Amino acid sequence: MNEIYKIYKILYKNYGPQGWWPILGYGYHKQDYNFPRNHDEIFEVCLGSILTQNTTFVSVIKSLENLQAKNALNVYTIEKMEINEFKEAIKPSGYYNQKARYILEFIAFYKNLYGATPTREELLNVIGIGEETADSILLYGYNQPELKVDAYTKRILVHLGFVNDKAKYTEIKFLIQNSLGASIKDKKKLLIAYQEFHALIVEHGKKHYSKKPYGSGCFLNPHVK
DSSP, X not given: OOHHHHHHHHHHHHHOOOOOSOBTTTBOOTTOOOOSOSHHHHHHHHHHHHHTTTSOHHHHHHHHHHHHHTTOOSXXXXXXXXXXXXXXXXXXXXXXXXXXXXXXXXXXXHHTXXXXXXXXXXXXXXXXXXXXXHHHIIIIISOOSOOOOOHHHHHHHHHHTSSOTXXXXXXXXXXXHHHHHHHOOOHHHHHXXXXXXXXXXXXXXXXXXXXXXXXXXXXXXTTOO
């Protein structure tokens, strides 16, 4: 068993399935991989992926709930909202001026898809969509096999000695994808592993990699490397 896959198995055994991406009104859907179930839920994931830039998911939930209270969790209602009202709704997520612009840019792009699945390259050409946001949208919004890498992922892999602190996003992404792909041959199971692995990393990261010194109490240390 390769070491990255071993990490995934250990985390899954300790924390169990996470059920990401949580959908308002339903929540975390552990071991139900039929989400998102419709275009509104796809858009909600896309919206949340943009809002979560440089903030916590708890803050994103507050913003989404504000929009939901205004019946504005869809493309067309947001477009019709007065801009300051929209900014106020997403204010809990921080950087609301910038994020309002990014969301409106994304909406224009999203409408032109006419329900099709975007490519990673297309997403990266949208203002405000970087690699992490693009992979989040594809992995959780469109069930595409694009692993999402975040700060916790890098901190854990640096701490365990898999990469150095200068490792780039793409290097980490392909290290994990290639490692999981070598151990999981079934495409559906591999997609599920991508979805769960990121969520498990976040859960483990919050407990052991939120404060320096990173890795304090991390139970992965004796099991890998």
